[in-house]
Amino acid sequence: MKDYSVWRLLEEGMRGHQGWPRAWREPAPRPAYDIVIIGGGGHGLASAYYLARVHGLTDVAVIEKGPIGLGNVGRNTTIVRSNYLYPENNRFYEKSLQLWEGLEQDLNFNVMMSQRGVLNLFHSDSQRDAFARRGNSMRLNGIDAELLDREGVRAMAPVLDFDNARFPIHGGLLQRRGGTARHDAVAWGFARAASGRGVDIIQHCEVTGIRREGGRVTGVETTRGFIGARKVGIAVAGHTSQVAAMAGLSLPVESHLLQAFVSEAVKPLLDCVVTFGAGHFYISQSDKGGLVFGGNLDGYNSYAQRGTLPVAEEVMAEGIAVVPALSRLRVLRQWAGIMDMTPDGSPLICKTPVEGLFLNGGWCYGGFKAIPGSGWCFAHTLATGEPHELNAAFTLDRFRNGRALDEKGAGPAWWAQ
């Protein structure tokens, strides 16, 4: 695997960039692998990479129905953070953030990690108390968190309308180490690094069935034939319930749409990520200058990656309330992705009742930031057959035995902050 050093860039620049090899191999599927991961999104690719790097397992294939990077991994608003309330979540997401912090060196790939700060605005006394509680929980777990008053927020983001007629801004909870990364570069970086270590990435190969014998998984049926496997990991995000159904599993996961919007490019206006605490709106500015923003789910089950106008209107209304300058800009692009929503807003990284079949999903709105941490934990679970301590709580059983991790502000009940 060629590196992307300065010398190599110079050398290639002199030769008209004709000498770059493909970033990852495109092998034909072999008849069988030790481990098959279904889904070449961020989670599938990261899991394959850590299986190879941390556990030395390379008899691994990632099976992707389209080209990699066109699922949610390339369709999100790129916010990374670890500002969760519950220890099970904030420890897991903090591990992920720590991996993000070293990811470019680890993968030798520029994922444009930008720790510009994530600022959650609060708009009432009770909301301040809730945010202070979350910040305290983070600090107790060694995670950076600062409670800013109104003037502290004004110093960071003067473009906000502090006395907007809807919900005046009282302050914010800031995580300075949070920020953004470039979404599709994350898929490419993990794919390149996994492939370089011997993992087969099989694109344009849809899994149509999961074969079992005697209660144990034996492989996957695909549009390119049967592929045998001792272990199979599902990492298909918005299609989790569909693919799990192929193994006879009915999961507490619903697929919903989430939209994103990008405005025309403007000069630097906002150099941190801001979320609006009185609705569901978040905004940042991309390195090209476009304002990248989004809001709430469309609110009905769908696999169409488009989104509806009523929600687009709601997102614009919230955005203009908190950043009035937005009303002067044109929206250049809009799209939607498919969210795999769990009832408690927390994910699933676990074994399933089918022996040899493992599950990674239920990422709700927040699976992008989780990609390195999820890959790390899922690789451990796949390799050892046991959960890593950081994903021990992310089981299917928690819904059966009443131990839901009802992370306020992350799941379907986002308003219950």
Ligand SMILES: Cc1cc2nc3c(=O)[nH]c(=O)nc-3n(C[C@H](O)[C@H](O)[C@H](O)COP(=O)(O)OP(=O)(O)OC[C@H]3O[C@@H](n4cnc5c(N)ncnc54)[C@H](O)[C@@H]3O)c2cc1C
């Ligand atoms: C608009 C929007 C904004 C978001 N903003 C953020 C954010 O700011 N921060 C954050 O942390 N998260 C965010 N998210 C959530 C995040 O993008 C997802 O949770 C995460 O990307 C999902 O994991 P993934 O990357 O593995 O999914 P995907 O990239 O969707 O990967 C799953 C893959 O499985 C493949 N697949 C499905 N079925 C099959 C099959 N039968 N056979 C083979 N392959 C199959 C799909 O083609 C897909 O490539 C956002 C999502 C959206 C849509």
